[in-house]
Amino acid sequence: MQIAIVGPAFPYKGGGAHHTTELAHRLEAAGHSVAIESWRAQYPSFLYPGQQTIAEPEGEPFPGTRRALDWRRPDGWWRTGRALRSSDLVVLAVLTPVQVPAYLGILAGLGPRRRRRARVVALCHNVLPHERKPYDRPLMRALLRRVDEVLVHSGQQADLARGLTSRPVGVAEMPAHLPARAQAPAGEAARRDHLLFFGIVRPYKGLDVLLRALAAGPEEVSLTVAGEFWGGVDATRALVRELGLTGRVDLRPGYVPAAEVPGLFAAADALVLPYRTATASQNVWMAHEHGVPVIATRVGGFGEQVRDGVDGLVCEPDDVGSLTDALKRFYAPGEPERLRAGVRPVDHTALWETYVDVLVTPFS
Incomplete structure (x- = not known):
């Protein structure tokens, strides 16, 4: 299957970038042809006041990563969508409603939903933010009604998604996508206060x-x-x-x-x-x-x-x-x-296998 993931990747930092990258590696290991469509400029600084990028990768970057998307260039959103028309599956990694205008531009480039070749899944890390703005719900409703399916990470999030769209909603537990995997230190049980x-x-x-x-x-x-x-x-x-x-x-x-x-x-x-x-x-x-x-x-x-x-x-x-x-x-x-x-690090191999299977299989 030819799969495109649209979302942040290195040099962007944080859990969203780690998840996008690890998902690409896991899908490729499962035998799919995978590409990441990432950003050269994801947000204006006033919407994300922290440090957005890092100089050194935290984990193994995915080699098939393009960084052409730019929040200042709506024409580039449409062109990216048009370039993805030959994909079998397009995954939109949704971390915040601020991404929705760009994703709507990509969907416009992909063409009308009923005539698309690509199945489009909105992979929602959070359906709505914890700290909400008045525009969050209408933006997410506009996106979720235009994709084919929605993937979330809990039953509570599934209920929230179903309140915004009639599209099929799938649930898969989020596996680990850790930037650094240190083994549990042996013999260090002393109290530190x-x-x-x-x-x-x-x-x-x-x-x-x-x-x-x-x-x-x-x-x-x-x-x-x-x-x-x-x-x-x-x-x-x-x-x-x-x-x-x-x-x-x-x-x-x-x-x-x-x-x-x-x-x-x-x-x-x-x-x-x-x-x-x-x-x-x-x-x-x-x-x-x-x-x-x-x-x-x-x-x-x-x-x-x-x-x-x-x-x-x-x-x-x-x-x-x-x-x-x-x-x-x-x-x-x-x-x-x-x-x-009592701490035991979890082997997430089986969780990742289930996650990949859920994502690549149509929910409806």
Whole structure:
């Protein structure tokens, strides 16, 4: 099968680019002819205030990658669609409604839906953003009604998609697409009295809840916050001071290169994911790859990824008291070591095989 994936790839960073690239490798390994149509300029900077690209790849780039798409050139969107008319399958990797105008241009180039050769699947990492704008729902409705099928990563996301389109919706669990696969360190079960919050900092991820729980929890425990701060770090610094946590919280704003990730996890007893809402996240898998247990809220897929009391703890979202109790339970005598011993990195080969099968097989 001739397959084109339209989405970010190196030099773009982050989970979307990693997923696009890993999916291309997996489809090619399954015997398909694959190309990635990526971007030379994906978003205007005011829509993505963080660092968009990186100088060195984090993983193996996909050789069949073109980087011709540009948010400033709608004519290029149509030309890309026209060039993909000979494809059997076109996958539109949807990370944000901001991509929709470009994807509509590509669909126009592919031609009317009923006369296309290519089957077009919108692969939605999030059907709608966690923090929504008034234009998000109409944009996603316009896209999902013009593709042939929609692929999502959870039943909740499937229900959301079905509220926007009558097109068939498929569900496949998202496998790991980690930029760095470090094996769990052997024989390192000593308690460190240190926690990690990792990744882009946005309001829905609940860092403020974690800071308040830390202030109310075990006094000897410290925290590193490593990642880009969406909207700036000043408000978080002010909250740290207000809570009297200046000596216990290390803020490291900015993108974390893959080479620095193992050191962050090696210094932590647990990764904390205090999200208010979630769909799918790679951070649980990343922690487990580094041999680190996870304290997470009961949102999205965290309740299935984290085995409560075995390789981490699960608590209620947007609830300082519940997270505080989880921190106290985690730091009971012997618990950090016991939970670390329960961590087992997951072999995602079977998940990827299922994911590829679901994607290449028509849902209807």
